[in-house]
Amino acid sequence: MSIAATGKRSFGSFLWDYLTTVDHKKIAHLYLAGGGFFFILGGLEALVIRIQLIRPENDFISAGFYNEMITMHGTTMIFLAGMPILIGLMNAAMPLQIGARDVAFPFLNALSFWLFLFGGLLLNLSFLFGGAPDAGWTSYASLAMQSPGHGVDFYILGLQIAGAGTLMGGINFIATIVTMRAPGMTYMRMPLFTWATFITSVLILFAFPPLTINLFLLMFDRMFETAFFNVALGGNTIIYQHLFWIFGHPEVYILILPLFGLFSDIFSTFSRKRLFGYTAMVFATMLIAFLGFMVWAHHMFTVGLGPVANSIFAVGTMAIAVPTGIKIFNWLLTMWGGQVTVNSAMLWALGFIPSFTIGGMTGVMLGSNVADYQYHDTYFVVAHFHYVIVGGTIFGIFAGLHYWWPKMFGRILHEGMGKFSFWVFFAGFHLTFFIQHFLGLMGMPRRYWVFLHDQGLELGNLISTIGAFLMGIASIVFIYNIVYSAIKGEKAEADPWDGRTLEWSISSPPPYYNFEQLPLVRGLDPLWIEKMEGDGKIPPGEPLDDVHMPNGSFIPFLMGLGFFIAGFGFIYQVDHSLWYLALYGGLAFSIGCMVVRSLQDDFGYYIPKEELKKALEGEAK
Amino acid sequence: MTDNSNDQTEVFKRQKSKEEMQRQLISFGLMIVFTLIAFAIVATDTVDRIYILPILFIMAIVQAGFQFYYFMHLKDKGHEMPALLIYGGVWAAFLTLAGLMVISWW
Numbered sequence A: 001m002s003i004a005a006t007g008k009r010s011f012g013s014f015l016w017d018y019l020t021t022v023d024h025k026k027i028a029h030l031y032l033a034g035g036g037f038f039f040i041l042g043g044l045e046a047l048v049i050r051i052q053l054i055r056p057e058n059d060f061i062s063a064g065f066y067n068e069m070i071t072m073h074g075t076t077m078i079f080l081a082g083m084p085i086l087i088g089l090m091n092a093a094m095p096l097q098i099g100a101r102d103v104a105f106p107f108l109n110a111l112s113f114w115l116f117l118f119g120g121l122l123l124n125l126s127f128l129f130g131g132a133p134d135a136g137w138t139s140y141a142s143l144a145m146q147s148p149g150h151g152v153d154f155y156i157l158g159l160q161i162a163g164a165g166t167l168m169g170g171i172n173f174i175a176t177i178v179t180m181r182a183p184g185m186t187y188m189r190m191p192l193f194t195w196a197t198f199i200t201s202v203l204i205l206f207a208f209p210p211l212t213i214n215l216f217l218l219m220f221d222r223m224f225e226t227a228f229f230n231v232a233l234g235g236n237t238i239i240y241q242h243l244f245w246i247f248g249h250p251e252v253y254i255l256i257l258p259l260f261g262l263f264s265d266i267f268s269t270f271s272r273k274r275l276f277g278y279t280a281m282v283f284a285t286m287l288i289a290f291l292g293f294m295v296w297a298h299h300m301f302t303v304g305l306g307p308v309a310n311s312i313f314a315v316g317t318m319a320i321a322v323p324t325g326i327k328i329f330n331w332l333l334t335m336w337g338g339q340v341t342v343n344s345a346m347l348w349a350l351g352f353i354p355s356f357t358i359g360g361m362t363g364v365m366l367g368s369n370v371a372d373y374q375y376h377d378t379y380f381v382v383a384h385f386h387y388v389i390v391g392g393t394i395f396g397i398f399a400g401l402h403y404w405w406p407k408m409f410g411r412i413l414h415e416g417m418g419k420f421s422f423w424v425f426f427a428g429f430h431l432t433f434f435i436q437h438f439l440g441l442m443g444m445p446r447r448y449w450v451f452l453h454d455q456g457l458e459l460g461n462l463i464s465t466i467g468a469f470l471m472g473i474a475s476i477v478f479i480y481n482i483v484y485s486a487i488k489g490e491k492a493e494a495d496p497w498d499g500r501t502l503e504w505s506i507s508s509p510p511p512y513y514n515f516e517q518l519p520l521v522r523g524l525d526p527l528w529i530e531k532m533e534g535d536g537k538i539p540p541g542e543p544l545d546d547v548h549m550p551n552g553s554f555i556p557f558l559m560g561l562g563f564f565i566a567g568f569g570f571i572y573q574v575d576h577s578l579w580y581l582a583l584y585g586g587l588a589f590s591i592g593c594m595v596v597r598s599l600q601d602d603f604g605y606y607i608p609k610e611e612l613k614k615a616l617e618g619e620a621k
Numbered sequence B: 001m002t003d004n005s006n007d008q009t010e011v012f013k014r015q016k017s018k019e020e021m022q023r024q025l026i027s028f029g030l031m032i033v034f035t036l037i038a039f040a041i042v043a044t045d046t047v048d049r050i051y052i053l054p055i056l057f058i059m060a061i062v063q064a065g066f067q068f069y070y071f072m073h074l075k076d077k078g079h080e081m082p083a084l085l086i087y088g089g090v091w092a093a094f095l096t097l098a099g100l101m102v103i104s105w106w
Helices: A002-008 A011-020 A024-052 A063-097 A106-125 A151-179 A192-223 A237-270 A278-292 A296-303 A307-319 A321-335 A344-367 A369-375 A379-409 A415-441 A458-488 A526-533 A555-572 A577-599 A609-620 B002-043 B049-071 B080-105
Strands: A547-549 A605-607
Touching: A011 A024, A024 A063, A024 A106, A024 A379, A024 A458, A063 A106, A063 A151, A063 A192, A063 A237, A063 A379, A106 A151, A106 A555, A151 A192, A151 A555, A192 A237, A192 A278, A192 B080, A237 A278, A237 A296, A237 A321, A237 A344, A237 A379, A278 A321, A296 A307, A296 A369, A296 B080, A307 A321, A307 A344, A307 A369, A307 B080, A321 A344, A344 A369, A344 A379, A344 A415, A379 A415, A379 A458, A415 A458, A555 A577, B002 B049
Parallel strands: none
Antiparallel strands: A547 A605
């Protein structure tokens, strides 16, 4: 229905629809588009870095610009590409998986997206306004305090705004999963992706406040002459590192746990088997999340915390390998004896297991604090975290896109191109990063803009750059695949993969109200149960009645815009007091939007019973 | 008859919310009193320095309890999940602080 409608409408009304939408499915599209844009940007930055390192003492870019590139590559990929695409997938699938009509707070959901987008744009506009941040993605205070110009200020304000959006998103998902599960959908019947979304949201809720505080302290130090991190004035620069990693370590689990859930769903769907060790998987996810908060200092082994503290954090770090190992074995045993279909989604999932396991293994190596003095700040670390983030998060995102594309857009991505981009990306990924382990062991430090002749680093770096270009080619093929499927792609039926969970029980793409009647869930993998024991249809869990829906709103966009303008005001008020106009004006505008939103009586609208009845009869035919 | 029973539930609900309001006001008053005491013992030298810190801590914990149980309704039924999340957060924060202290003073 929606595709036919969009085909006829003008571009203006299409745009207005997306600017004002509070529908979780459309917000998912927005998140994927926004995250995809920043993913391309971050990918181009990666290619610039690799071109600079293609040969010794290259002068493709200047040292200063190289610092901006590494900083923006890391920041963009983690905050503006990885997390938003994951939140997009959660938005697309989680409400459908628990049998809900939307998330708990649809308005807040739209606000989350616009805050992310405006924060991301603010951060990237720094390129046009006198230079991007250049203190690394961690932006350690000792470097950030010294960075001239406004680059780091853009980092602070951009991440502050985008981070507020992420925090709201996390709270929204928690409330949705706690309160809006369909009748019969107990906690222990939730699909693993929903479980992972829940636990990730809890991690967001607890991990983002330290980042917020840290960014505020850094902002006060840089703009308002406080001295939290200024050693010369009695501050302590190590506090920044602690606060950053108290956030930063849970952050890497925020990036990987949703994909653990997603892979569990994919493995069980394409093996046509119930997930092996469902309960163990749920508790392993919780355990990883819990331990993730206790290991932050392993990023700081060489700071000089002392042998006792280092040992405690080393042991904690290695302990995380246990629940992760449980998961790896459960995935293997899910496939064992199953009727395995290997398509694009499954290929990405299969490629993930060895890649991520290598990353986990080097993680344990890095977790040994004695050995870490050798690895610290070399390319070994770069190889490690790219193995887990690319081999885990990016592979997972591609798998998830192939898996849910039919549900999200009603078209199936082309299998041939999907397999081609997997194999090229897989080869390019290992070419790029495997050799970097050895470059690191040979002593190549990370974040240096050149390396010297005759140190045995030439060949490794050349191979690494070639691999990066292969990943670029694979990404271009994937983007072409999206365009191709939008124009010529095969129309998807409701259940193209012979799925097991609730999202496959409704049409592709789903109607805007998702379910005419909320479904009744009789167990884990509800659709599979109905296929085996019932008539293949999910029984309704409520009588047919009018459905309450929220109205769209343009206010979230305006609120984001207000904070965006205030962000510029904060950054430039140190130069000229006229900028206070933007600062106070932007904040006043956003607060005005909040007041308008609070005072207006918007009770939403009802879809009449008759319309739903017609839709149900249409489906029956 | 249905009207009658509706009236009764209405009366019951009103009484309940009146009691609830009373409790909120009492705990609100106590919190203000605690805050005043805290400021008073720090501003004036009536209490010995060694006792100030424990007294402040105890009052802070009681205030946090009021906040959670009365204002955020943890005492009511159906609040198991919020309670779990709040105590999970308290536990994570406690371990983080404990970790930082171990690093600083061990």
